[in-house]
Amino acid sequence: DQQVKQNSPSLSVQEGRISILNCDYTNSMxxxxxxxxxxxxxxxxxLISISSIKDKNEDGRFTVFLNKSAKHLSLHIVxxxxxxxxxxxxAAWGTTSGTYKYIFGTGTRLKVLA
Amino acid sequence: xxAVSQTPxxxxxxxxxxxSIKCEQxxxxxxxxxxxxxxxxxxxxxxxxxNKELIINETVPNRFSPKSPDKAHLNLHINxxxxxxxxxxxxASSQGYRDRGETEAFFGQGTRLTVx
Numbered sequence: 239d240q241q242v243k244q245n246s247p248s249l250s251v252q253e254g255r256i257s258i259l260n261c262d263y264t265n266s267m268x269x270x271x272x273x274x275x276x277x278x279x280x281x282x283x284x285l286i287s288i289s290s291i292k293d294k295n296e297d298g299r300f301t302v303f304l305n306k307s308a309k310h311l312s313l314h315i316v317x318x319x320x321x322x323x324x325x326x327x328x329a330a331w332g333t334t335s336g337t338y339k340y341i342f343g344t345g346t347r348l349k350v351l352a
Numbered sequence: 353x354x355a356v357s358q359t360p361x362x363x364x365x366x367x368x369x370x371x372s373i374k375c376e377q378x379x380x381x382x383x384x385x386x387x388x389x390x391x392x393x394x395x396x397x398x399x400x401x402x403n404k405e406l407i408i409n410e411t412v413p414n415r416f417s418p419k420s421p422d423k424a425h426l427n428l429h430i431n432x433x434x435x436x437x438x439x440x441x442x443x444a445s446s447q448g449y450r451d452r453g454e455t456e457a458f459f460g461q462g463t464r465l466t467v468x
Binding site for chain 2 (some may be wrong): 254268269270272274279280282283284286287289301325327331337339340341345
């Protein structure tokens with residue numbers, strides 16, 4: 239049962255434009271959300287996070303938006319750069335069956351075209 | 353100075369063998385994890401340890417046995433390897449647990465295990 243979903247497996251964007259990556263979750267008890275970036279043959283690296291008490295968090299070119307009522311979050315990258323090309327994972331920190339863990343989506347491969 | 357390091361990075365072995373993957377973190381974190389990324393690229397938790405205590409064991413076959421000699425190390429031993437064990441295994445650590453969970457996890461570079 240996929241509790242964190244990224245329905246777009248891939249996304250292509252022109253350099254300089256906005257990239258929007260989406261993520262949906264099913265468990266309303268999740269209270270902390272993260273985005274990770276992964277290059278081939280490397281581990282995921284933390285990008286940005288947001289607590290459930292907020293609806294927006296910004297860090298430079300990266301902004302994460304959270305819509306709790308819709309159980310939806312999105313990552314905006316503006317402006318997109320070729321170096322942003324990677325797989326992006328959405329993750330939720332929360333409990334299922336009483337144990338806390340990071341639960342990941344299946345990832346979205348972003349390709350930024352020069 | 354690598355924060356979470358795991359060895360080896362690549363591991364090719366025959367079916368039926370026993371192998372280990374080692375992980376060390378120098379971040380002073382209390383919690384460590386093993387995640388498996390399968391062929392569908394899905395990152396799924398296998399185990400979690402908090403201060404050397406097993407917290408999560410996510411329906412992983414008994415052939416997989418984690419060992420945490422101290423809170424900076426979490427090793428993964430796999431017995432009687434099968435073709436289906438081929439995947440990338442990631443070690444991670446974080447400071448958070450339970451209500452102190454609002455923190456990020458740091459990942460190692462992964463171990464690509466290929467069983468032939």
